[in-house]
Amino acid sequence: MAKVPVQFRLNGSDRAAFIDAADNLLMTLRRGLNEFAPKYGCGQGTCGVCTVLIDGEPQLSCLTLAVACEGRHVETASGMAEGPNLHPLQVAFMDNFAAQCGFCTPGMLMAARALLDRNPKPSREEVIEAIAGNICRCTGYEPIINAILAAAGAGDQKRA
Amino acid sequence: MPLDVRVATSMAEAAGILTADQRTKLLSGGTLMMRDVNEGRLLDGTLLRITDPAYRQMNTSGARIELGAGVTMAMVSNNRDLAFLHAAARSIGGPAIRQMATIGGNLFAQTPYGDFAVALLALDAQVMVQSGYGSARSMPLDEFLGARERGVSGLVAGVQFSKPQNAADFRFRKVSRVKPKGIAVMSIAAHLPNTGGRISQARVAYGAMAPTAVRARGVERALEGKALDAASIQAAKAAALEGTRPATDAIASEWYRREVLPVHLGRLLTGEGR
Numbered sequence: 001m002a003k004v005p006v007q008f009r010l011n012g013s014d015r016a017a018f019i020d021a022a023d024n025l026l027m028t029l030r031r032g033l034n035e036f037a038p039k040y041g042c043g044q045g046t047c048g049v050c051t052v053l054i055d056g057e058p059q060l061s062c063l064t065l066a067v068a069c070e071g072r073h074v075e076t077a078s079g080m081a082e083g084p085n086l087h088p089l090q091v092a093f094m095d096n097f098a099a100q101c102g103f104c105t106p107g108m109l110m111a112a113r114a115l116l117d118r119n120p121k122p123s124r125e126e127v128i129e130a131i132a133g134n135i136c137r138c139t140g141y142e143p144i145i146n147a148i149l150a151a152a153g154a155g156d157q158k159r160a
Numbered sequence: 161m162p163l164d165v166r167v168a169t170s171m172a173e174a175a176g177i178l179t180a181d182q183r184t185k186l187l188s189g190g191t192l193m194m195r196d197v198n199e200g201r202l203l204d205g206t207l208l209r210i211t212d213p214a215y216r217q218m219n220t221s222g223a224r225i226e227l228g229a230g231v232t233m234a235m236v237s238n239n240r241d242l243a244f245l246h247a248a249a250r251s252i253g254g255p256a257i258r259q260m261a262t263i264g265g266n267l268f269a270q271t272p273y274g275d276f277a278v279a280l281l282a283l284d285a286q287v288m289v290q291s292g293y294g295s296a297r298s299m300p301l302d303e304f305l306g307a308r309e310r311g312v313s314g315l316v317a318g319v320q321f322s323k324p325q326n327a328a329d330f331r332f333r334k335v336s337r338v339k340p341k342g343i344a345v346m347s348i349a350a351h352l353p354n355t356g357g358r359i360s361q362a363r364v365a366y367g368a369m370a371p372t373a374v375r376a377r378g379v380e381r382a383l384e385g386k387a388l389d390a391a392s393i394q395a396a397k398a399a400a401l402e403g404t405r406p407a408t409d410a411i412a413s414e415w416y417r418r419e420v421l422p423v424h425l426g427r428l429l430t431g432e433g434r
C-alpha cells in the first residue's frame with residue numbers, strides 16, 4: 001500500500017516522514033525520524049517507556065496513531081536539554097541515582113516533566129501518581145521519586 | 161491489504177461508514193485497539209478516526225449531563241462539575257492512558273476493564289447510539305451492555321445522565337492489588353439518593369463481577385426505602401452476590417471475587433477507608 005505523509009513538530013523542529021497509514025507514533029519516531037529516546041518496551045501501553053508529550057500532555061507513543069499527530073507538537077527526552085545545559089530533571093536524575101540500566105528513564109523523564117509543567121510543587125503522592133504508568137525494574141522507584149521532588153525544589157531555588 | 165486509516169469529519173458520516181462496512185472499526189482513544197494493531201491481531205480492514213468536535217463535547221453545567229463518547233478520562237478528571245466522577249476516571253490506567261482513554265472505548269472494554277462504565281451504570285446513564293446516517297437513539301446503558309455482547313454495530317455518540325443532587329450520594333470504589341494503578345479485582349459504584357433520611361431509587365453496579373458491568377439488583381432492593389444504617393448495610397451485604405458471574409483471570413479467581421465482594425460493598429456503604 002502507498003505510504004502516507006505525516007508532518008509534525010518534534011522537539012521544536014518541523015519534521016516529516018512517509019509511513020504506513022496505521023503506523024504508531026513510536027515506530028514513526030524511531031524508524032522514520034531517527035528519534036531513539038522513546039523505547040519499544042511492551043507495545044501494549046503497560047510499561048510507559050515510550051511516553052512522549054503531545055501538545056504538552058503525556059501520551060503513549062506505542063498506542064498513538066502517527067497520522068493523528070499531524071500538525072501537533074511531539075516532545076521527547078532528547079529535546080529536554082538546552083544546548084549543553086541539561087534540564088533540571090535530568091540533573092536531579094543523575095544526582096539521585098534515578099537511572100540504573102536507564103531503560104525506563106526517557107519515559108520517566110517525560111512523565112515527570114508533564115507533572116512539573118502543570119504542578120511545579122507536587123507532593124510525594126502526586127509524584128507517585130504521575131509515574132504510576134511507568135515501570136522501572138531497577139531502582140525500586142524511591143530514587144526516581146526523590147529526583148522528581150528534588151527537581152521541583154531546584155526550580156524553586158532558581159526562582160528565589 | 162494492510163490496515164488503512166480513514167477520517168470522518170462528522171458523527172453522521174462516521175455512523176454511516178461503520179454501519180455500511182463491518183471491516184471498518186472506530187478508533188477512539190486507541191488504548192485497546194492499538195494493542196491489537198501492535199500485536200498483529202488486527203492486520204487488515206480500516207481504522208476510522210472522528211475529527212468532529214461534537215465527539216469530544218461536554219455539557220456539564222446543567223442538571224442533565226451530556227458527554228461525547230470521545231471525552232477522555234483526563235477531561236473528566238479536569239472538569240469541576242464532574243467531581244463526583246473523578247474517582248472513577250482517575251482509577252483508570254496511569255496519567256498517559258487517561259489522556260487517551262475515552263468514555264466510548266470504556267463501554268466496549270472487556271472485563272476486568274470498563275471501570276467508568278460501572279460508574280455510568282450506577283448513574284442510570286443513557287447511551288446515544290447512531291446507526292447509519294439517521295439521528296442517534298438513546299438506550300439505557302444496561303440494555304446497551306447486553307446488546308454489546310450480541311455484537312451491536314454503529315457509533316456510540318455519547319452518554320447522558322442526571323447529575324446527582326448531592327455529590328455525597330454517589331460513591332465509587334475500585335479494588336486492585338497494585339496501587340496507585342492496577343487492574344480491577346472489582347469495582348463498585350453506588351448512587352443512593354436520599355429523601356427524608358431514606359434511600360430512594362438506589363442504583364448499585366459492579367465491574368469485573370460478570371461478563372459486563374452489571375446492576376446489583378439484590379442490593380438495590382435491600383436498600384430501597386431504608387435509612388443507610390447497620391441493619392440495611394447487613395441486608396445489602398447478604399444480597400451482594402445476586403446476579404454475579406465473576407471470572408477467574410490473572411488478577412483474581414472467581415472464588416476470591418465472590419468472597420471479598422460483600423466486604424468491599426460493606427466498606428463502600430459505610431464510607432470506610434480500605
Ligand SMILES: Cc1cc2nc3c(=O)[nH]c(=O)nc-3n(C[C@H](O)[C@H](O)[C@H](O)COP(=O)(O)OP(=O)(O)OC[C@H]3O[C@@H](n4cnc5c(N)ncnc54)[C@H](O)[C@@H]3O)c2cc1C
Pocket residue numbers: 044045046185186187188189190191192193194229230251252253254257260261262263264265266267268269272273274275276314315316317342343344
Ligand atoms: C496500560 C493500560 C491500563 C488500563 N487500565 C484500565 C483500567 O484501569 N480500567 C479500565 O476500565 N480500562 C483500562 N484500560 C483499558 C482502556 O484504556 C479503557 O477501557 C479505555 O476507556 C478504552 O477506550 P479507548 O478510547 O482507548 O478505546 P479504543 O481502543 O479506541 O476502542 C476500544 C473498542 O471500542 C470501540 N469503540 C470505541 N469507541 C466507540 C464508539 N464511540 N462507538 C462505537 N465503538 C467504539 C472500538 O471500535 C474498539 O473496538 C487500560 C488499558 C491499558 C493499555
Ligand code: FES
Pocket residue numbers: 039040041042043044045046047048049050051060061062063
Ligand atoms: S512500549 Fe508503549 S507503554 Fe510499553
Ligand code: FES
Pocket residue numbers: 098099100101102103104105135136137138139
Ligand atoms: S533504571 Fe532500569 S528500568 Fe528503570
